Amino acid sequence: xxxxxxxxxxxxxxxxxxxDLSAWYTAVCLRAELVSYSPVRGCVVLRPYGFGLWENLxxxxxxxxxxxxxxxxxFPLLIPESLLMKEAEHxxxxxxEVAWVTHGGSEKLTERLAIRPTSEVIIGTxxxxxxxxxxxxxxLINQWCNVVRWEKATRPFLRTMEFLWQEGHTAHxxxxxxxxxxxxxxxxxxxxxxxxxxxxxxxGVKSASERFPGAEETYSIEALMPDGKxxxxxxxxxxxxxFAKAYDITFADADGTTKHVYTTSWGMSWRMLGAVIMAHGDxxxxxxxxxxxxxxxVIVPIVKASDRRALDxxxxxxxxxxxxxxxxxxxxxxxxxxWKYAEWEIRGVPVRIEIGPRDVESASVxxxxxxxxxxxxxxxxxxxxxxxxxxxxxxxxxxxxxxxAQAKEFLTTHTFAVSEREEFLERCSSRAGMIDVAWCGRxxxxxxxxxxxxxxxxxxxxxxxxxxxxxxxxxxxxxxxxAQSY
RNA sequence: CGGGACGUAGCUCAGCUUGGUAGAGCGCCGCGUUUGGGACGCGGAAGUCGCAGGUUCAAGUCCUGUCGUCCCGACCA
Numbered sequence: 001x002x003x004x005x006x007x008x009x010x011x012x013x014x015x016x017x018x019x020d021l022s023a024w025y026t027a028v029c030l031r032a033e034l035v036s037y038s039p040v041r042g043c044v045v046l047r048p049y050g051f052g053l054w055e056n057l058x059x060x061x062x063x064x065x066x067x068x069x070x071x072x073x074x075f076p077l078l079i080p081e082s083l084l085m086k087e088a089e090h091x092x093x094x095x096x097e098v099a100w101v102t103h104g105g106s107e108k109l110t111e112r113l114a115i116r117p118t119s120e121v122i123i124g125t126x127x128x129x130x131x132x133x134x135x136x137x138x139x140l141i142n143q144w145c146n147v148v149r150w151e152k153a154t155r156p157f158l159r160t161m162e163f164l165w166q167e168g169h170t171a172h173x174x175x176x177x178x179x180x181x182x183x184x185x186x187x188x189x190x191x192x193x194x195x196x197x198x199x200x201x202x203x204g205v206k207s208a209s210e211r212f213p214g215a216e217e218t219y220s221i222e223a224l225m226p227d228g229k230x231x232x233x234x235x236x237x238x239x240x241x242x243f244a245k246a247y248d249i250t251f252a253d254a255d256g257t258t259k260h261v262y263t264t265s266w267g268m269s270w271r272m273l274g275a276v277i278m279a280h281g282d283x284x285x286x287x288x289x290x291x292x293x294x295x296x297x298v299i300v301p302i303v304k305a306s307d308r309r310a311l312d313x314x315x316x317x318x319x320x321x322x323x324x325x326x327x328x329x330x331x332x333x334x335x336x337x338x339w340k341y342a343e344w345e346i347r348g349v350p351v352r353i354e355i356g357p358r359d360v361e362s363a364s365v366x367x368x369x370x371x372x373x374x375x376x377x378x379x380x381x382x383x384x385x386x387x388x389x390x391x392x393x394x395x396x397x398x399x400x401x402x403x404x405a406q407a408k409e410f411l412t413t414h415t416f417a418v419s420e421r422e423e424f425l426e427r428c429s430s431r432a433g434m435i436d437v438a439w440c441g442r443x444x445x446x447x448x449x450x451x452x453x454x455x456x457x458x459x460x461x462x463x464x465x466x467x468x469x470x471x472x473x474x475x476x477x478x479x480x481x482x483a484q485s486y
Numbered sequence: 487c488g489g490g491a492c493g494u495a496g497c498u499c500a501g502c503u504u505g506g507u508a509g510a511g512c513g514c515c516g517c518g519u520u521u522g523g524g525a526c527g528c529g530g531a532a533g534u535c536g537c538a539g540g541u542u543c544a545a546g547u548c549c550u551g552u553c554g555u556c557c558c559g560a561c562c563a
Binding site (some may be wrong): 013206357 | 497524554556557563
Protein backbone atom coordinates (compact mmCIF):
# COMPACT_ATOMS: atom_id res chain seq x y z
CA UNK A 1 0.00 0.00 0.00
CA UNK A 2 1.31 3.45 -0.86
CA UNK A 3 1.98 6.00 1.81
CA UNK A 4 -0.46 8.45 0.23
CA UNK A 5 -3.26 5.93 0.29
CA UNK A 6 -2.51 5.05 3.90
CA UNK A 7 -3.14 8.49 5.29
CA UNK A 8 -6.91 8.41 5.12
CA UNK A 9 -8.83 5.29 6.07
CA UNK A 10 -10.96 4.05 3.16
CA UNK A 11 -13.70 3.36 5.66
CA UNK A 12 -14.19 5.35 8.82
CA UNK A 13 -13.65 3.31 11.96
CA UNK A 14 -11.37 0.88 10.09
CA UNK A 15 -7.70 1.90 9.84
CA UNK A 16 -5.75 0.90 6.70
CA UNK A 17 -4.75 -2.76 6.92
CA UNK A 18 -1.21 -2.13 5.72
CA UNK A 19 -0.41 0.53 8.32
CA ASP A 20 -0.99 -1.50 11.45
CA LEU A 21 -2.33 -5.02 11.08
CA SER A 22 -3.13 -5.35 14.79
CA ALA A 23 -5.20 -2.18 14.92
CA TRP A 24 -6.96 -3.14 11.69
CA TYR A 25 -7.68 -6.64 12.96
CA THR A 26 -9.18 -5.55 16.26
CA ALA A 27 -11.22 -2.77 14.67
CA VAL A 28 -12.67 -5.12 12.06
CA CYS A 29 -13.58 -7.80 14.59
CA LEU A 30 -15.50 -5.24 16.63
CA ARG A 31 -16.93 -3.11 13.82
CA ALA A 32 -18.16 -6.10 11.81
CA GLU A 33 -19.98 -7.20 14.98
CA LEU A 34 -18.22 -10.55 15.20
CA VAL A 35 -17.24 -10.10 18.85
CA SER A 36 -17.56 -7.75 21.80
CA TYR A 37 -15.20 -7.50 24.71
CA SER A 38 -16.83 -8.75 27.89
CA PRO A 39 -16.42 -7.82 31.56
CA VAL A 40 -14.26 -10.95 31.91
CA ARG A 41 -10.59 -10.42 31.18
CA GLY A 42 -9.45 -12.17 28.05
CA CYS A 43 -12.90 -13.50 27.20
CA VAL A 44 -14.97 -12.24 24.29
CA VAL A 45 -18.65 -12.47 23.46
CA LEU A 46 -19.26 -14.13 20.12
CA ARG A 47 -22.08 -12.05 18.64
CA PRO A 48 -24.68 -13.50 16.27
CA TYR A 49 -22.74 -12.56 13.13
CA GLY A 50 -19.57 -14.10 14.56
CA PHE A 51 -21.43 -17.14 15.78
CA GLY A 52 -22.81 -17.52 12.26
CA LEU A 53 -19.22 -17.92 11.06
CA TRP A 54 -18.61 -20.54 13.73
CA GLU A 55 -21.81 -22.41 12.83
CA ASN A 56 -20.74 -22.64 9.21
CA LEU A 57 -17.27 -23.82 10.21
CA UNK A 58 -18.92 -26.43 12.42
CA UNK A 59 -21.30 -27.58 9.72
CA UNK A 60 -18.58 -28.02 7.10
CA UNK A 61 -16.03 -29.62 9.40
CA UNK A 62 -18.56 -31.84 11.17
CA UNK A 63 -19.77 -33.20 7.84
CA UNK A 64 -16.19 -34.17 7.03
CA UNK A 65 -15.76 -35.92 10.39
CA UNK A 66 -18.99 -37.84 9.89
CA UNK A 67 -17.95 -38.80 6.38
CA UNK A 68 -14.78 -40.34 7.81
CA UNK A 69 -16.67 -42.41 10.38
CA UNK A 70 -16.59 -40.21 13.49
CA UNK A 71 -19.37 -39.62 16.01
CA UNK A 72 -19.99 -36.71 18.36
CA UNK A 73 -20.22 -37.01 22.14
CA UNK A 74 -19.82 -34.73 25.15
CA PHE A 75 -17.53 -35.06 28.18
CA PRO A 76 -17.42 -33.08 31.46
CA LEU A 77 -15.93 -29.61 31.74
CA LEU A 78 -14.26 -30.39 35.10
CA ILE A 79 -11.35 -32.77 35.61
CA PRO A 80 -10.24 -34.01 39.07
CA GLU A 81 -6.68 -32.97 39.84
CA SER A 82 -5.51 -36.53 40.56
CA LEU A 83 -6.65 -37.65 37.11
CA LEU A 84 -4.87 -34.81 35.36
CA MET A 85 -1.57 -35.66 37.06
CA LYS A 86 -1.20 -39.12 35.59
CA GLU A 87 0.54 -38.23 32.32
CA ALA A 88 3.68 -36.38 33.42
CA GLU A 89 4.62 -34.60 30.20
CA HIS A 90 1.04 -33.59 29.59
CA UNK A 91 0.65 -32.06 33.05
CA UNK A 92 3.92 -30.23 32.78
CA UNK A 93 2.91 -28.79 29.43
CA UNK A 94 -0.42 -27.44 30.62
CA UNK A 95 0.14 -26.71 34.32
CA UNK A 96 0.90 -22.98 33.91
CA GLU A 97 -2.37 -22.29 32.14
CA VAL A 98 -4.90 -24.46 33.95
CA ALA A 99 -7.76 -22.73 35.78
CA TRP A 100 -8.90 -24.43 38.99
CA VAL A 101 -12.21 -24.77 40.79
CA THR A 102 -11.45 -24.82 44.52
CA HIS A 103 -14.82 -24.24 46.13
CA GLY A 104 -18.37 -25.55 45.76
CA GLY A 105 -20.55 -22.81 47.15
CA SER A 106 -18.77 -21.86 50.36
CA GLU A 107 -17.22 -25.26 50.95
CA LYS A 108 -13.62 -25.89 50.03
CA LEU A 109 -13.27 -28.99 47.83
CA THR A 110 -11.15 -31.85 49.15
CA GLU A 111 -9.77 -32.23 45.63
CA ARG A 112 -9.36 -29.35 43.22
CA LEU A 113 -11.09 -29.60 39.83
CA ALA A 114 -9.36 -28.39 36.69
CA ILE A 115 -11.40 -26.61 34.05
CA ARG A 116 -10.40 -28.58 30.95
CA PRO A 117 -7.62 -27.05 28.89
CA THR A 118 -8.14 -30.06 26.59
CA SER A 119 -9.83 -33.41 27.27
CA GLU A 120 -7.34 -36.23 26.66
CA VAL A 121 -7.44 -37.05 30.35
CA ILE A 122 -11.17 -37.33 30.96
CA ILE A 123 -11.81 -39.02 27.64
CA GLY A 124 -8.93 -41.46 28.11
CA THR A 125 -10.35 -42.39 31.49
CA UNK A 126 -13.71 -43.20 29.94
CA UNK A 127 -12.11 -45.13 27.10
CA UNK A 128 -10.39 -47.31 29.72
CA UNK A 129 -13.84 -48.31 30.93
CA UNK A 130 -15.39 -48.77 27.51
CA UNK A 131 -12.69 -50.77 25.78
CA UNK A 132 -12.26 -54.49 26.52
CA UNK A 133 -11.67 -56.23 23.22
CA UNK A 134 -10.12 -55.57 19.84
CA UNK A 135 -13.74 -55.79 18.69
CA UNK A 136 -14.40 -52.49 20.51
CA UNK A 137 -11.84 -50.72 18.34
CA UNK A 138 -11.43 -48.30 16.81
CA UNK A 139 -13.29 -45.68 18.82
CA LEU A 140 -13.75 -42.54 16.77
CA ILE A 141 -15.26 -39.71 18.82
CA ASN A 142 -15.31 -35.93 18.46
CA GLN A 143 -16.67 -33.27 20.77
CA TRP A 144 -17.55 -29.64 20.13
CA CYS A 145 -16.95 -27.68 23.30
CA ASN A 146 -15.23 -24.83 25.10
CA VAL A 147 -11.89 -25.01 26.90
CA VAL A 148 -10.08 -22.59 29.19
CA ARG A 149 -6.40 -21.70 29.22
CA TRP A 150 -5.12 -18.95 31.49
CA GLU A 151 -3.43 -16.85 28.82
CA LYS A 152 -1.46 -13.71 29.63
CA ALA A 153 -2.03 -11.76 26.45
CA THR A 154 -5.26 -12.23 24.53
CA ARG A 155 -6.75 -11.15 21.19
CA PRO A 156 -10.14 -11.91 19.66
CA PHE A 157 -10.17 -15.43 18.13
CA LEU A 158 -6.37 -15.77 17.98
CA ARG A 159 -5.85 -16.21 21.70
CA THR A 160 -8.61 -15.98 24.29
CA MET A 161 -8.84 -17.53 27.75
CA GLU A 162 -12.01 -19.40 26.90
CA PHE A 163 -12.44 -20.57 23.35
CA LEU A 164 -14.62 -22.81 21.23
CA TRP A 165 -13.15 -25.73 19.37
CA GLN A 166 -13.63 -29.32 18.43
CA GLU A 167 -11.42 -32.07 19.79
CA GLY A 168 -11.37 -35.52 18.28
CA HIS A 169 -10.13 -38.48 20.32
CA THR A 170 -9.66 -41.90 18.84
CA ALA A 171 -8.35 -45.25 20.06
CA HIS A 172 -6.89 -47.96 17.82
CA UNK A 173 -5.50 -51.47 18.05
CA UNK A 174 -2.23 -50.74 16.25
CA UNK A 175 0.32 -47.98 15.93
CA UNK A 176 -0.17 -47.95 12.21
CA UNK A 177 -3.90 -47.37 12.46
CA UNK A 178 -3.37 -44.49 14.87
CA UNK A 179 -0.84 -42.91 12.53
CA UNK A 180 -3.19 -43.31 9.58
CA UNK A 181 -5.98 -41.65 11.57
CA UNK A 182 -3.71 -38.75 12.52
CA UNK A 183 -2.77 -38.16 8.89
CA UNK A 184 -6.33 -38.63 7.63
CA UNK A 185 -7.51 -35.84 9.93
CA UNK A 186 -4.59 -33.63 8.96
CA UNK A 187 -5.84 -33.95 5.41
CA UNK A 188 -9.41 -33.15 6.48
CA UNK A 189 -8.06 -29.94 8.03
CA UNK A 190 -6.08 -29.07 4.91
CA UNK A 191 -9.14 -29.70 2.76
CA UNK A 192 -11.29 -27.55 5.01
CA UNK A 193 -8.75 -24.72 5.04
CA UNK A 194 -8.46 -24.66 1.26
CA UNK A 195 -11.97 -25.50 0.11
CA UNK A 196 -14.04 -23.84 2.84
CA UNK A 197 -11.86 -21.11 4.33
CA UNK A 198 -10.10 -20.35 1.00
CA UNK A 199 -6.85 -20.45 2.92
CA UNK A 200 -3.79 -22.19 1.48
CA UNK A 201 -1.72 -23.90 4.17
CA UNK A 202 1.42 -25.92 4.64
CA UNK A 203 0.73 -29.30 6.24
CA GLY A 204 3.50 -31.20 7.96
CA VAL A 205 4.92 -32.65 11.15
CA LYS A 206 6.03 -30.55 14.12
CA SER A 207 9.56 -30.56 15.50
CA ALA A 208 10.18 -32.14 18.91
CA SER A 209 10.13 -28.80 20.70
CA GLU A 210 6.82 -27.77 19.12
CA ARG A 211 5.16 -31.12 19.83
CA PHE A 212 1.98 -31.44 21.92
CA PRO A 213 2.80 -32.45 25.51
CA GLY A 214 2.52 -36.22 25.68
CA ALA A 215 2.39 -36.85 21.93
CA GLU A 216 4.64 -39.11 19.81
CA GLU A 217 4.14 -36.83 16.82
CA THR A 218 2.18 -33.63 16.22
CA TYR A 219 1.11 -32.55 12.74
CA SER A 220 -0.22 -29.12 11.85
CA ILE A 221 -1.52 -26.92 9.10
CA GLU A 222 0.11 -23.49 9.02
CA ALA A 223 -1.23 -20.40 7.26
CA LEU A 224 0.71 -17.23 6.53
CA MET A 225 -0.63 -13.88 7.74
CA PRO A 226 -0.07 -10.52 5.97
CA ASP A 227 2.58 -9.45 8.50
CA GLY A 228 4.71 -12.46 7.62
CA LYS A 229 3.90 -14.39 10.78
CA UNK A 230 2.60 -17.95 10.58
CA UNK A 231 -0.65 -18.99 12.21
CA UNK A 232 -1.05 -22.61 13.31
CA UNK A 233 -4.61 -23.29 12.24
CA UNK A 234 -5.18 -26.88 13.39
CA UNK A 235 -3.22 -29.76 14.89
CA UNK A 236 -3.44 -33.54 14.78
CA UNK A 237 -1.56 -35.65 17.32
CA UNK A 238 -0.44 -39.25 17.27
CA UNK A 239 -0.32 -40.02 21.00
CA UNK A 240 1.09 -43.52 20.62
CA UNK A 241 0.55 -45.51 23.82
CA UNK A 242 1.52 -42.66 26.15
CA PHE A 243 -1.98 -41.86 27.31
CA ALA A 244 -3.09 -45.49 27.13
CA LYS A 245 -0.35 -46.39 29.58
CA ALA A 246 -1.02 -43.44 31.90
CA TYR A 247 -4.76 -44.06 31.98
CA ASP A 248 -4.58 -47.84 31.61
CA ILE A 249 -6.54 -48.22 28.40
CA THR A 250 -6.08 -51.86 27.44
CA PHE A 251 -7.78 -54.44 25.25
CA ALA A 252 -7.64 -58.18 24.67
CA ASP A 253 -6.22 -58.65 21.20
CA ALA A 254 -7.12 -61.48 18.82
CA ASP A 255 -3.97 -63.35 19.85
CA GLY A 256 -5.20 -63.51 23.46
CA THR A 257 -2.73 -61.04 24.93
CA THR A 258 -3.61 -57.79 26.69
CA LYS A 259 -2.29 -54.67 24.99
CA HIS A 260 -2.44 -50.92 25.40
CA VAL A 261 -4.39 -49.06 22.71
CA TYR A 262 -2.91 -46.36 20.49
CA THR A 263 -4.69 -43.02 20.68
CA THR A 264 -4.89 -39.82 18.66
CA SER A 265 -6.30 -36.38 19.31
CA TRP A 266 -6.86 -33.46 16.99
CA GLY A 267 -8.42 -30.02 17.12
CA MET A 268 -9.40 -26.90 15.28
CA SER A 269 -10.57 -23.84 17.21
CA TRP A 270 -12.21 -20.53 16.42
CA ARG A 271 -8.65 -19.36 15.89
CA MET A 272 -9.21 -20.51 12.30
CA LEU A 273 -11.72 -17.66 12.02
CA GLY A 274 -8.99 -15.24 13.05
CA ALA A 275 -6.83 -16.57 10.23
CA VAL A 276 -9.69 -16.08 7.77
CA ILE A 277 -10.32 -12.51 8.92
CA MET A 278 -6.66 -11.51 8.75
CA ALA A 279 -5.74 -13.27 5.54
CA HIS A 280 -8.68 -12.14 3.38
CA GLY A 281 -9.73 -8.75 4.77
CA ASP A 282 -8.85 -5.46 3.07
CA UNK A 283 -8.94 -1.71 3.76
CA UNK A 284 -12.73 -1.73 3.61
CA UNK A 285 -13.13 -4.49 6.20
CA UNK A 286 -13.90 -8.17 6.09
CA UNK A 287 -13.94 -10.29 2.97
CA UNK A 288 -15.57 -13.56 3.94
CA UNK A 289 -15.17 -16.79 2.00
CA UNK A 290 -18.70 -17.66 0.81
CA UNK A 291 -18.87 -21.05 2.51
CA UNK A 292 -18.24 -19.48 5.92
CA UNK A 293 -20.17 -16.24 5.42
CA UNK A 294 -23.29 -16.03 7.61
CA UNK A 295 -24.91 -14.22 4.68
CA UNK A 296 -23.90 -15.26 1.17
CA UNK A 297 -25.69 -12.27 -0.31
CA VAL A 298 -27.49 -9.18 0.88
CA ILE A 299 -30.24 -7.63 -1.21
CA VAL A 300 -30.36 -3.83 -1.23
CA PRO A 301 -33.61 -2.45 -2.66
CA ILE A 302 -33.41 1.11 -3.95
CA VAL A 303 -36.73 2.79 -3.37
CA LYS A 304 -37.81 6.25 -4.46
CA ALA A 305 -40.66 8.21 -3.03
CA SER A 306 -42.35 7.78 -6.40
CA ASP A 307 -41.37 4.16 -6.93
CA ARG A 308 -41.32 1.58 -4.17
CA ARG A 309 -41.58 -1.50 -6.41
CA ALA A 310 -38.02 -2.64 -5.66
CA LEU A 311 -39.07 -3.55 -2.14
CA ASP A 312 -41.56 -6.19 -3.30
CA UNK A 313 -39.21 -7.52 -5.95
CA UNK A 314 -36.46 -7.81 -3.36
CA UNK A 315 -38.65 -9.78 -0.98
CA UNK A 316 -39.77 -12.13 -3.77
CA UNK A 317 -36.18 -12.69 -4.77
CA UNK A 318 -35.14 -13.37 -1.18
CA UNK A 319 -37.87 -15.99 -0.80
CA UNK A 320 -36.89 -17.64 -4.08
CA UNK A 321 -33.21 -17.74 -3.15
CA UNK A 322 -33.88 -18.96 0.41
CA UNK A 323 -36.04 -21.70 -1.11
CA UNK A 324 -32.97 -22.85 -3.04
CA UNK A 325 -30.82 -22.94 0.08
CA UNK A 326 -29.01 -19.60 -0.14
CA UNK A 327 -28.31 -17.57 2.99
CA UNK A 328 -29.68 -14.15 2.04
CA UNK A 329 -31.44 -11.19 3.60
CA UNK A 330 -33.07 -8.02 2.38
CA UNK A 331 -31.74 -4.85 3.95
CA UNK A 332 -34.90 -2.76 4.04
CA UNK A 333 -33.73 -0.52 6.86
CA UNK A 334 -34.34 3.21 6.61
CA UNK A 335 -30.87 4.11 5.33
CA UNK A 336 -29.55 5.23 1.98
CA UNK A 337 -28.24 2.60 -0.44
CA UNK A 338 -24.72 4.02 -0.15
CA TRP A 339 -24.81 3.55 3.61
CA LYS A 340 -25.87 -0.07 3.19
CA TYR A 341 -23.17 -0.76 0.59
CA ALA A 342 -20.50 0.48 2.98
CA GLU A 343 -21.98 -1.36 5.93
CA TRP A 344 -22.13 -4.77 4.24
CA GLU A 345 -18.69 -4.31 2.76
CA ILE A 346 -17.24 -3.81 6.23
CA ARG A 347 -19.05 -6.95 7.29
CA GLY A 348 -17.68 -8.92 4.36
CA VAL A 349 -20.82 -10.26 2.66
CA PRO A 350 -19.48 -11.89 -0.54
CA VAL A 351 -22.18 -10.66 -2.91
CA ARG A 352 -24.50 -7.66 -2.92
CA ILE A 353 -27.66 -7.72 -5.01
CA GLU A 354 -28.91 -4.27 -5.95
CA ILE A 355 -32.47 -3.81 -7.14
CA GLY A 356 -33.51 -0.32 -8.22
CA PRO A 357 -36.14 1.16 -10.53
CA ARG A 358 -33.89 0.60 -13.56
CA ASP A 359 -33.54 -3.08 -12.66
CA VAL A 360 -37.24 -3.45 -12.03
CA GLU A 361 -37.95 -1.98 -15.49
CA SER A 362 -35.61 -4.41 -17.19
CA ALA A 363 -36.56 -7.41 -15.00
CA SER A 364 -32.97 -7.76 -13.87
CA VAL A 365 -30.78 -7.24 -10.81
CA UNK A 366 -27.20 -6.07 -10.29
CA UNK A 367 -24.71 -8.44 -8.63
CA UNK A 368 -21.66 -6.84 -7.00
CA UNK A 369 -18.70 -8.86 -5.72
CA UNK A 370 -17.06 -7.93 -2.40
CA UNK A 371 -13.73 -9.50 -3.31
CA UNK A 372 -13.13 -7.02 -6.12
CA UNK A 373 -12.61 -3.29 -5.91
CA UNK A 374 -15.19 -0.90 -7.30
CA UNK A 375 -14.65 -0.49 -11.02
CA UNK A 376 -12.41 -3.55 -11.22
CA UNK A 377 -13.05 -5.92 -14.12
CA UNK A 378 -15.93 -8.25 -13.21
CA UNK A 379 -16.81 -6.44 -9.98
CA UNK A 380 -20.45 -6.09 -10.95
CA UNK A 381 -22.83 -7.35 -13.56
CA UNK A 382 -26.48 -7.19 -14.45
CA UNK A 383 -28.40 -10.46 -14.68
CA UNK A 384 -32.03 -11.23 -15.56
CA UNK A 385 -34.19 -11.86 -12.48
CA UNK A 386 -35.04 -15.32 -13.79
CA UNK A 387 -31.39 -16.35 -13.71
CA UNK A 388 -30.29 -14.91 -10.36
CA UNK A 389 -29.98 -18.21 -8.51
CA UNK A 390 -27.66 -19.65 -11.13
CA UNK A 391 -25.66 -16.43 -11.40
CA UNK A 392 -25.34 -16.21 -7.64
CA UNK A 393 -24.12 -19.78 -7.34
CA UNK A 394 -21.55 -19.09 -10.03
CA UNK A 395 -20.46 -15.80 -8.48
CA UNK A 396 -20.04 -17.28 -5.00
CA UNK A 397 -17.83 -19.94 -6.51
CA UNK A 398 -15.80 -17.30 -8.30
CA UNK A 399 -15.41 -15.27 -5.10
CA UNK A 400 -14.09 -18.34 -3.29
CA UNK A 401 -11.64 -19.09 -6.09
CA UNK A 402 -10.43 -15.51 -6.21
CA UNK A 403 -9.90 -15.27 -2.45
CA UNK A 404 -8.01 -18.54 -2.52
CA ALA A 405 -5.93 -17.47 -5.51
CA GLN A 406 -5.00 -14.17 -3.85
CA ALA A 407 -4.03 -15.89 -0.59
CA LYS A 408 -2.12 -18.54 -2.52
CA GLU A 409 -0.25 -15.87 -4.44
CA PHE A 410 0.69 -14.22 -1.16
CA LEU A 411 1.87 -17.50 0.34
CA THR A 412 3.87 -18.39 -2.75
CA THR A 413 5.56 -15.02 -3.07
CA HIS A 414 6.33 -15.01 0.64
CA THR A 415 7.85 -18.47 0.81
CA PHE A 416 11.61 -18.38 0.38
CA ALA A 417 13.74 -21.42 -0.28
CA VAL A 418 17.02 -20.39 1.31
CA SER A 419 20.37 -22.16 1.58
CA GLU A 420 22.65 -19.35 2.79
CA ARG A 421 22.97 -18.94 6.54
CA GLU A 422 23.08 -15.14 6.55
CA GLU A 423 20.04 -14.83 4.30
CA PHE A 424 18.21 -17.41 6.42
CA LEU A 425 18.76 -15.50 9.65
CA GLU A 426 17.92 -12.17 8.03
CA ARG A 427 14.65 -13.44 6.52
CA CYS A 428 13.65 -15.03 9.83
CA SER A 429 14.34 -11.81 11.73
CA SER A 430 12.49 -9.59 9.28
CA ARG A 431 9.35 -11.76 9.20
CA ALA A 432 9.74 -12.26 5.48
CA GLY A 433 7.29 -15.17 5.52
CA MET A 434 7.78 -18.94 5.37
CA ILE A 435 11.48 -19.69 5.15
CA ASP A 436 11.94 -23.07 3.50
CA VAL A 437 15.25 -24.68 4.44
CA ALA A 438 17.17 -27.91 4.90
CA TRP A 439 17.50 -28.49 8.65
CA CYS A 440 19.42 -30.80 10.98
CA GLY A 441 16.42 -31.34 13.26
CA ARG A 442 18.33 -30.73 16.50
CA UNK A 443 16.45 -28.88 19.28
CA UNK A 444 19.62 -26.90 20.19
CA UNK A 445 19.82 -25.64 16.64
CA UNK A 446 16.17 -24.59 16.65
CA UNK A 447 16.62 -22.89 20.02
CA UNK A 448 19.58 -20.97 18.66
CA UNK A 449 17.59 -19.71 15.66
CA UNK A 450 14.74 -18.70 17.93
CA UNK A 451 17.04 -16.77 20.25
CA UNK A 452 18.68 -15.04 17.27
CA UNK A 453 15.61 -14.24 15.21
CA UNK A 454 12.36 -15.09 17.03
CA UNK A 455 11.50 -17.68 14.38
CA UNK A 456 10.84 -21.36 15.01
CA UNK A 457 10.04 -24.32 12.81
CA UNK A 458 6.38 -24.30 11.80
CA UNK A 459 6.41 -27.80 10.38
CA UNK A 460 8.65 -30.28 8.62
CA UNK A 461 8.60 -32.59 5.65
CA UNK A 462 10.91 -35.13 4.02
CA UNK A 463 14.27 -34.00 2.69
CA UNK A 464 15.02 -35.04 -0.84
CA UNK A 465 18.67 -35.74 -1.52
CA UNK A 466 21.49 -34.54 0.72
CA UNK A 467 22.04 -31.13 2.22
CA UNK A 468 23.63 -29.21 5.07
CA UNK A 469 21.57 -27.59 7.81
CA UNK A 470 21.15 -23.94 6.87
CA UNK A 471 21.65 -22.81 10.46
CA UNK A 472 24.44 -24.98 11.88
CA UNK A 473 26.01 -26.73 8.88
CA UNK A 474 25.51 -30.23 10.29
CA UNK A 475 24.07 -32.87 8.01
CA UNK A 476 20.42 -32.00 7.29
CA UNK A 477 17.68 -34.53 8.01
CA UNK A 478 14.47 -32.74 7.00
CA UNK A 479 13.08 -29.73 5.18
CA UNK A 480 11.52 -27.18 7.51
CA UNK A 481 9.44 -24.04 7.25
CA UNK A 482 10.77 -21.47 9.71
CA ALA A 483 8.70 -18.40 10.62
CA GLN A 484 7.75 -16.23 13.51
CA SER A 485 4.36 -17.32 14.73
CA TYR A 486 1.18 -16.15 16.43
C1' C B 487 5.14 -11.76 33.61
C1' G B 488 8.61 -7.13 32.12
C1' G B 489 8.57 -2.18 29.32
C1' G B 490 5.24 1.62 27.26
C1' A B 491 0.40 3.95 26.32
C1' C B 492 -4.69 4.53 27.43
C1' G B 493 -9.81 4.23 30.26
C1' U B 494 -14.63 11.10 30.05
C1' A B 495 -22.11 10.04 26.21
C1' G B 496 -23.18 4.11 21.97
C1' C B 497 -18.22 5.42 19.01
C1' U B 498 -13.74 8.71 18.25
C1' C B 499 -11.86 12.14 21.35
C1' A B 500 -11.15 17.44 23.81
C1' G B 501 -11.05 19.22 28.89
C1' C B 502 -6.31 17.61 33.37
C1' U B 503 -0.30 21.23 33.10
C1' U B 504 -2.60 25.92 36.64
C1' G B 505 -8.74 21.86 41.18
C1' G B 506 -14.28 25.79 41.10
C1' U B 507 -21.72 23.07 38.52
C1' A B 508 -19.57 18.08 31.79
C1' G B 509 -17.90 19.46 26.03
C1' A B 510 -17.47 18.46 20.39
C1' G B 511 -18.09 15.44 16.03
C1' C B 512 -20.34 11.11 14.59
C1' G B 513 -24.17 7.86 16.19
C1' C B 514 -29.17 7.47 18.69
C1' C B 515 -34.74 9.17 19.23
C1' G B 516 -39.07 12.23 16.90
C1' C B 517 -41.16 14.84 12.57
C1' G B 518 -40.62 16.14 7.47
C1' U B 519 -38.12 15.96 2.81
C1' U B 520 -34.92 12.10 0.71
C1' U B 521 -32.74 7.24 -1.25
C1' G B 522 -28.19 3.92 -7.89
C1' G B 523 -21.63 4.89 -3.00
C1' G B 524 -21.79 6.39 4.15
C1' A B 525 -28.48 12.32 2.55
C1' C B 526 -30.61 17.12 4.51
C1' G B 527 -33.54 20.43 7.81
C1' C B 528 -35.78 21.31 12.53
C1' G B 529 -36.45 19.45 17.45
C1' G B 530 -34.73 16.03 21.43
C1' A B 531 -32.49 12.37 24.78
C1' A B 532 -28.07 10.69 26.56
C1' G B 533 -22.07 10.57 30.90
C1' U B 534 -22.30 8.26 39.38
C1' C B 535 -15.56 11.12 34.03
C1' G B 536 -13.36 2.42 34.72
C1' C B 537 -13.56 1.13 40.13
C1' A B 538 -11.91 1.97 45.39
C1' G B 539 -9.47 4.89 48.77
C1' G B 540 -6.78 9.58 49.98
C1' U B 541 -5.59 15.12 49.91
C1' U B 542 -8.92 19.52 49.74
C1' C B 543 -14.00 24.10 51.53
C1' A B 544 -14.18 21.85 46.55
C1' A B 545 -11.41 16.33 42.39
C1' G B 546 -12.72 14.45 35.45
C1' U B 547 -8.24 17.36 36.92
C1' C B 548 -3.57 16.07 42.36
C1' C B 549 -1.86 11.24 45.17
C1' U B 550 -2.21 5.76 46.14
C1' G B 551 -4.20 1.21 44.93
C1' U B 552 -6.99 -1.81 41.74
C1' C B 553 -9.54 -3.68 37.30
C1' G B 554 -9.60 -3.56 32.07
C1' U B 555 -7.87 -2.50 26.93
C1' C B 556 -3.97 -1.71 23.26
C1' C B 557 1.33 -1.92 21.59
C1' C B 558 6.43 -4.19 22.16
C1' G B 559 8.92 -8.27 24.45
C1' A B 560 8.86 -12.97 27.31
C1' C B 561 5.70 -17.21 27.68
C1' C B 562 2.35 -20.37 25.01
C1' A B 563 0.20 -26.68 20.80
